[in-house]
Amino acid sequence: MLRKFLPLITLLACAAILYATPSISGKNNSPDTLMLAIKGEPAEGYDPILGWGLYGNPLFQSTLLKRDENLKIIPCLAKTYQLSNDGLSWHITIRDDVKFSDGTNLTAEDVAFTFNTAKESGGKVDLAHLDRAEALSKDEVILYLKQRDTTFINRLITLGIVPQNSYSDDYGRHPVGSGPFKLVEWVEGQQMIAEANPYYFGEQPYFKRIVFLFTDEDTSFAAAKAGKVHMVAVPQSLAHQQLPGMELHSVKSVDNRGLMFPTIPDTGRKTKEGYPIGNNVTADPAIRKAVNIALDRQMLVDGVLEGYGRPAYGVCDDLPWDNRANRINDNNPVQAVKILENAGWVDTDHDGIREKNGQKAEFTIVYPATRSVRQYLALACSDSLKKIGIQAHVEGKNNFDDIKKIMHRDVIVFGWGSHDPIEIYHLYSSKYAGIGYNNPGFYTNSAVDENLDKAIAAANFDDALTYWKKAQWDGKTGLNTQGDAPWAWLVNLDHTYFVNNHLDIGTSQVEPHGHGWPITANIEKWTWK
DSSP states (O other): OHHHHHHHHHHHHHHHHHHHSOOOTTOOSOOSSEEEEOOOOOTTOSOGGGTTTTTSOOSSSOOSEEEOTTOOEEESSEEEEEEOTTSSEEEEEEOSSOBOTTSOBOOHHHHHHHHHHHHHHTSSSOOTTEEEEEEOSSSEEEEEESSOOTTTHHHHHHOOOOOTTTOOTTGGGSOOOSSSEEEEEEETTTEEEEEEOTTOSSOOOSOSEEEEEOOOHHHHHHHHHTTOOSEEEEOGGGTTOOOTTEEEEEEEEEEEEEEEOOOSOOSSOBOTTOOBOOOTTTTSHHHHHHHHHHOOHHHHHHHTSTTOEEEOSSTTTTSTTOOGGGOOOOSOHHHHHHHHHHTTOBOTTOSSOOEETTEESEEEEEEETTOHHHHHHHHHHHHHHHTTTOEEEEEEESSHHHHHHHTTTSEEEEEEOOSSTHHHHHHHOGGGTTBTTBSTTOOOOHHHHHHHHHHHHSSSHHHHHHHHHHHHOOSSOOSSTTTTOOEEEEEEEEEEEEEETTEEOOOOOOBOSSSSOGGGGGGGGOEEO
16 A cells, blocks of 8 residues: 555655755855755666766766866876786776775775676676786786777776775665765655765865755756756756756757667567567668658757757767768658668558558657657657658657567667767677667677677777777668668757856766766866855
8 A cells, every 4th residue: 555655755755855945046155055956866876886877977986087078088096007018908006095985995905896896796887808807906906808898998987996895785875985975865766965075085075065856857847946956957848948046057968869670570589588579660671771861850859859959870979989971861751762662662552651561661669658858759750750651659668677578679769878989889789689778679780790899809999990980881881871770860968957056067078878967077176156
């Protein structure tokens, strides 16, 4: 019986928190507590070994390296870092003045423990190419690789270091780290309170206490209108609103949304969990290419994102490993129809839906029901595809557990976006087909696989760029629309926030996918003006 009323209890508790929060708009005095409603509560807790910090600031932990506002790699815990000539080991010297938030010293043993444990955990951190981490002294550690990996440096940037002596299965609920803040209280589904870490090795943050509110979009926006939060993340559809005492802060991102297509036919094959694999319509490259060509991406940006974004043509638009050949002449239904008819998809019974060998050009676009942007994108795509004779049904699922069951069979509106090219590998390599959310469409192309492997094994980052780009399109084949078109990428979001007029958050970096709190990447530099 209690379970039935839990959502209502949570809603009332959140409302009580906001009601009890004094109005803060317009105050010129620096507040004692910073109130943020920026979403991003992690279901698995604040444990870097399980993926916390992968797409944003780990806040409670420090990393060996980090990126500045221009995405330049700079030291954090590491004083020096050097890749061996054979590309098989990283030699890292760490600072000797770092303590965890419980006052214990952070040493190279903790670094080695973190990497070794993350490798064994099977979490979201990709350490497949790590052989082992070994501490040589209190401040020296070597990370040995099984093979060259030009993307491995990104693990030094995203993996927060945890303490060997106090790490446990419950760490995610009670994290101890060397970041600028420490967790004081977490009421799941409601709020999390953090305070400045007195042992932080960097400059002490201006704000000593921060409350993160985990309310839904409507409640958070209402709180911002009432002057009860200093920052609120809002969907792009609300970014044109005016909030008293607050300014819109729009941040460019590589946070994209796209349609993932199953690329193999339905032969009755199932996953080990019994989930169906394959789709006889989307297995035809002509269908996938026609969808890509027909869609008007700028219309999606203007209509769904209210202009706060840009068209997406790949998973890594405008990043150094992006291939400009991904840009296509979209919004071209005439060309899309030509592609379909040349492949044998014609409307023989004149019902508005094309057929081929008795198979209707029909599939389902699935989106998570709680994500309004994905819903609107799915509906807009469905409307556009009717014009070229493709029937796309639209269906919302309550959670990702439900989507997991059908994501190898149906077209899914997924979101990705990373500062790390390993994401291309995970999404398109046949080695990752059907593993978690990686390559759920079971896409396979031997030439693409070869170029992806060469990119990983290249001598250095710059040499790898050639192969990342060739995997996308090498002039003959590839994973973009000119090639196999296993995805129809739609839009890159601008992340939109309203920020109190007196809160100075500095320069925001181009943000990755919205999990975590990418806006807080420079939070120790935030001040009150």
